[in-house]
Amino acid sequence: MGTVSLESFRVDVERLRAEAVAVLGAAADDAGLEQARIEFAGAKSGRLKGIQKLLGGLDGADRPEAGRLFNEAKGAITAALDAAQVRLAGAAAEAAAIDVTLPGLPFRLGHVHPITQTIRRVQEIMARLGFESVDGPEVEDQWHNFEALAIGAEHPARDPLDNFYLAVAQGADPLLLRSQTSTVQIRVMEQRKPPLRIVSLGRVYRPDTADATHYPMFHQVEGLLVEPGATMADLKGVLRFLASSFLGGDVHVRFRPSFFPFTEPSVEFDMEWGGRWVEMGGAGMVDPAVLAAVGYDPAEVSGFAFGLGVERIAARRYGVADIRDFYRNDVRFLQQF
Ligand code: FA5
Numbered sequence: 154m155g156t157v158s159l160e161s162f163r164v165d166v167e168r169l170r171a172e173a174v175a176v177l178g179a180a181a182d183d184a185g186l187e188q189a190r191i192e193f194a195g196a197k198s199g200r201l202k203g204i205q206k207l208l209g210g211l212d213g214a215d216r217p218e219a220g221r222l223f224n225e226a227k228g229a230i231t232a233a234l235d236a237a238q239v240r241l242a243g244a245a246a247e248a249a250a251i252d253v254t255l256p257g258l259p260f261r262l263g264h265v266h267p268i269t270q271t272i273r274r275v276q277e278i279m280a281r282l283g284f285e286s287v288d289g290p291e292v293e294d295q296w297h298n299f300e301a302l303a304i305g306a307e308h309p310a311r312d313p314l315d316n317f318y319l320a321v322a323q324g325a326d327p328l329l330l331r332s333q334t335s336t337v338q339i340r341v342m343e344q345r346k347p348p349l350r351i352v353s354l355g356r357v358y359r360p361d362t363a364d365a366t367h368y369p370m371f372h373q374v375e376g377l378l379v380e381p382g383a384t385m386a387d388l389k390g391v392l393r394f395l396a397s398s399f400l401g402g403d404v405h406v407r408f409r410p411s412f413f414p415f416t417e418p419s420v421e422f423d424m425e426w427g428g429r430w431v432e433m434g435g436a437g438m439v440d441p442a443v444l445a446a447v448g449y450d451p452a453e454v455s456g457f458a459f460g461l462g463v464e465r466i467a468a469r470r471y472g473v474a475d476i477r478d479f480y481r482n483d484v485r486f487l488q489q490f
Contacts, residue, residue, distance in 0.1 A: 157210035162219050165207070169193070169200055170226040177233040186237050193230055201227060267490040268372060268479055271467040272354045275374050278398040282391060284352040284376060289337035291330060291356055292319065298331050301339040301446055303414040317358045330358035334375035335415065338439075338458055341377065342447040347454045348380040354463065365475040372463035379439065379449065379456030385418070388436060388457040396424045396433075400470055411435060415443050416458060424469075431469055434461025 173193040180186035193200050204223065211219050265273075276286045289297075295311075304310050310332070317330040337353035353375040361367040376391065389406055396404035407430065408420040416437025423430045436459035441451035464476040471490065473479070478486050 155210050155212040155215070157207050159211060159215040159219055162204075162207055162211060162215075163222055166204055166219075166222045166226045169204055170229050173200075173230045174233045177230070177237045180237050180241070183241060186234075186241060189237075190234055194234060201230060264488075264490070266479075266487065267467055267471060268463060270490060271463055271470070272372065272374075274399060275354060275395070275463070275466075276352065278395055279352040279376065281398075282350070282394065284350045284378075287337060287341055287351050287353050288355060289331070289334065289340050289353060291358075292328055293331040293336050294326055294328055297336040297339050298329060298333070301443070302335055303440060303442060303446075305414075308414065315360065317360060332359050333357055333460060334373040335458065335460060337375055338377045338415075339443075339447065342379070342444075342449065347449055347456075348378075350378045350380075352376050363477055365477070366465065366468075368464060368476055368480065370480075371476075373460050374434075374463055374466075375458070375460050377439070377456060377458045379444070379454050381454050383438075383455045383457055385438060385457065388438070388459065391457075392422060392424075392436070392459060396426070399466065400424070400426050402426070408436075411437075413437055415440050417441075422459070422461075426469065431465075433466065434459060436460070 173189075176189045176193070177186070180189050191199065195202065204226075208216060208219055208223065280286070299305075299308070299311055309315070316332055319328045319330070321328055334353050334355055334357055337351070337355075341349065341351050341353075354372060356370055357373050358370050361369055363369060376395075378387070378391070385408075389408065393404060393406045396406060405425040407423045407425065409423065411419045411421040413419040413435055416435075417440045419435065419437035421432060422434060422436055423432050425431075436457065439456040439458050441455075444451045444454065444456065464479060467473070467479070468476050
């Protein structure tokens with residue numbers, strides 16, 4: 154008769170197995186795992202070894218079943234040991250992958266595009282002279298882009314080759330991407346009574362071939378003042394103030410005779426800055442016919458208007474030789490501003 158019963162062996166083996174699996178599963182680091190390994194699976198005095206020794210005390214008939222129970226428990230404990238090793242190795246690799254002492258990646262901040270900076274600067278300068286900033290639509294009808302500005306049906310400026318007309322339903326009034334911001338003069342005068350001082354900065358579109366001074370989409374500054382007694386001297390004074398404030402230093406403004414259908418007289422104006430004359434835009438006294446067309450009395454009020462290219466004045470101010478650079482989206486160029 155053996156000294157150990159099969160039942161008590163079974164209880165001991167199961168208890169050891171459950172305890173070992175729990176402890177190995179909870180091992181938090183290599184040292185803890187090694188300690189648990191020695192305790193349960195140590196070759197000399199591990200507890201598994203202790204249980205194994207009990208086998209000798211069992212009845213011969215019970216030994217095969219007891220051996221099977223033992224091998225099963227040993228297999229489960231070995232598997233739990235392997236799993237714990239894999240788990241801790243993975244955690245170590247993960248910890249090594251994040252080096253918290255490395256300097257962080259620099260966070261790249263963007264900034265306002267130089268053309269937008271220019272627009273805001275011009276708005277701010279004109280506001281000092283009492284010019285309110287207004288917007289107009291980029292998709293226009295023929296009335297605002299041409300007719301109200303005395304650009305008649307036969308005028309070459311209306312040529313489809315010189316404009317971006319939009320496809321509209323047959324019979325509907327043609328629409329186009331505005332070719333100038335002078336449209337906003339009309340839109341404002343249609344809705345307000347004089348006196349008024351407005352400035353409008355926005356995109357305009359012309360099928361021009363892109364070169365150093367042209368782009369098919371560009372921006373214009375439109376200024377309009379309508380008051381009793383406004384003269385060309387006022388126009389020159391305003392342009393000179395704008396140029397000096399924008400470019401810095403004393404800037405001279407020169408008028409050259411020109412023609413626009415909606416101003417009379419009309420001029421092109423140049424600015425002298427850094428010893429060079431540069432063409433900036435067109436201007437003139439608002440034609441009395443235009444004033445009358447929007448319901449103003451030309452005997453009571455007169456006005457002046459001007460329009461200039463934002464890319465041109467931005468290029469001048471920042472020393473940019475080619476306005477196409479503004480639209481290449483090259484961060485190395487843009488981050489200089
Ligand atoms: C006009 O567009 C008139 N509406 C200006 C005006 C306003 C006259 C009010 C009288 C009263 P013009 O077509 O010349 O005029 O254009 C004005 C300016 O826009 C030019 O001097 C130039 O600076 C700029 N510009 C014209 N075409 C381009 C282009 N393709 N790319 C960049 N800038 C351009």
